[in-house]
Amino acid sequence: MRPQPLPSPWPPPYVNTYIQAHASTVRDLAKGSEPANSKVLVYVCTAMSYCGGHGDRLNGMISAFVLALLSDRAFFIDSQRPVPLSMVLQPRPAGLDWRMFGSHAALSAGFNLNDNLAAFEGDPQTVLESQERVIRLTSNQRLTAVALQAAEQRAASRGLSLQPELHSHLFQMLFEPSPALLARLNARNLPVGRRIGIHFRAGDQMPQNWKDPPRHPLSQLDEFLDCAESLEKEHGWEATFILFADTDKVLTIPRVQELMSSGKLAWPSESDGLVHLDRSPATLTVRGLLQTWSDWWTLAFDVDALVLCHSGFGATALEIGHRRPAVIGRGCVPADGSTG
Structure with a gap:
């Protein structure tokens, strides 16, 4: 080579x-x-x-x-x-x-x-x-x-x-x-210590907010969580999982509920802030704009490793943020964050 x-x-x-x-x-x-x-x-x-x-x-x-x-x-x-x-x-x-x-x-x-x-x-x-x-x-x-x-x-x-x-x-x-985004980020109160960011995009699970083709069925979130646990073990960390998703239906999954109850997983988002910048109605988009950018900024700059789906949201966070371990949740294979 x-x-x-x-x-x-x-x-x-x-x-x-x-x-x-x-x-x-x-x-x-x-x-x-x-x-x-x-x-x-x-x-x-x-x-x-x-x-x-x-x-x-x-x-x-x-x-x-x-x-x-x-x-x-x-x-x-x-x-x-x-x-x-x-x-x-x-x-x-x-x-x-x-x-x-x-x-x-x-x-x-x-x-x-x-x-x-x-x-x-x-x-x-x-x-x-x-x-x-x-x-x-x-x-x-x-x-x-x-x-x-x-x-x-x-x-x-x-x-x-x-x-x-x-x-x-x-x-x-x-x-x-901006001052508004910085204030939102400062109010987020992320857990201290190592953090593994998880981005999961279902695509079609928020029809009241926007219409989008399906990406990942909710059942596949288990694979993303397994992958986060593997990353944690590989690096010898005691980490908190920070979950970002395009649907609050992930909060109904028993494993997510158990991890949240134990403090192992955090969900920083609010349900009414889950929007798509192009596909959601303007009134919803304006309301969710700061949360969308806060979520992206956290993935880009405030976590120590990434578990991603195939989405530009997570891909740009990987590419623009600092270099750190990153994998694709399906298959837990390495993700490339270089520009190309």
């Missing part, structure tokens, strides 16, 4: 230069001046469009940032559905101020790649080499691997290739919790 190349240092010089140039662009725009670099890419999710669930949106936003880095464009996010993204995430003080509002009214139409990865795979240069000053991009797809391959030399020279944690690095550049 050939040795794998070592990851490049982060951040590479190009990214530091990009951050400085982006700050200059934001200052010029605020003053009404023409920026030195007038090329812009805006990730767009309007109040009238469908943008995918939690994981799809994150993939779309971060992939759009990769496209901006590869095409020398200032990057902004105009995400208004169901509420402005800045209500849950805000720019980091030393990062990029990505906030933009109303681009659908002020800027021309752009590229819509929702559920259409094949269109980008067929001709990535249409976006990467576009001569339009402003690109508005709507996407719920993972475009990064295709983009890095399509602009291979550019990606290498800018330090974006050989970065197995690229999406994690870029997320850290862009986002930190």
Whole structure:
């Protein structure tokens, strides 16, 4: 087996230069001046469009940032559905101020790649080499691997290739919790000590909140719990299981009830906060938005190991959070959290 190349240092010089140039662009725009670099890419999710669930949106936003880095464009996010993204995430003080509002009214139409990865795979240069000053991009797809391959030399020279944690690095550049999300996280009172996060998606067990195809029957949760116990034993931990699911019907399962009674398992969610960002009615989605982001943030940053189902929600938490043991609940096989 050939040795794998070592990851490049982060951040590479190009990214530091990009951050400085982006700050200059934001200052010029605020003053009404023409920026030195007038090329812009805006990730767009309007109040009238469908943008995918939690994981799809994150993939779309971060992939759009990769496209901006590869095409020398200032990057902004105009995400208004169901509420402005800045209500849950805000720019980091030393990062990029990505906030933009109303681009659908002020800027021309752009590229819509929702559920259409094949269109980008067929001709990535249409976006990467576009001569339009402003690109508005709507996407719920993972475009990064295709983009890095399509602009291979550019990606290498800018330090974006050989970065197995690229999406994690870029997320850290862009986002930190808003005050509202931070308050929700601080109020969560997670158990101290080792924690194993379990994400279980049934899919079709909350018909009163949204309609979704079936993913895992409730009977399969036993396999996820068995897997969590195996992880705990393998690492010699005394851990608490933190269960996240898209249905409160998991709470009726006797084994879950027993584990909760003994303090072995915690369920931080509230039933009325179980929503799908795209499929639930707007009134429910707004009510459950902070819980959805709190659940994801906990999986990404506040547990020591992960037991996951096949879902973008858990996959992005694995990829963007810190490196730790992670497995797929069905079969208890290792999960790969590298960007690719």
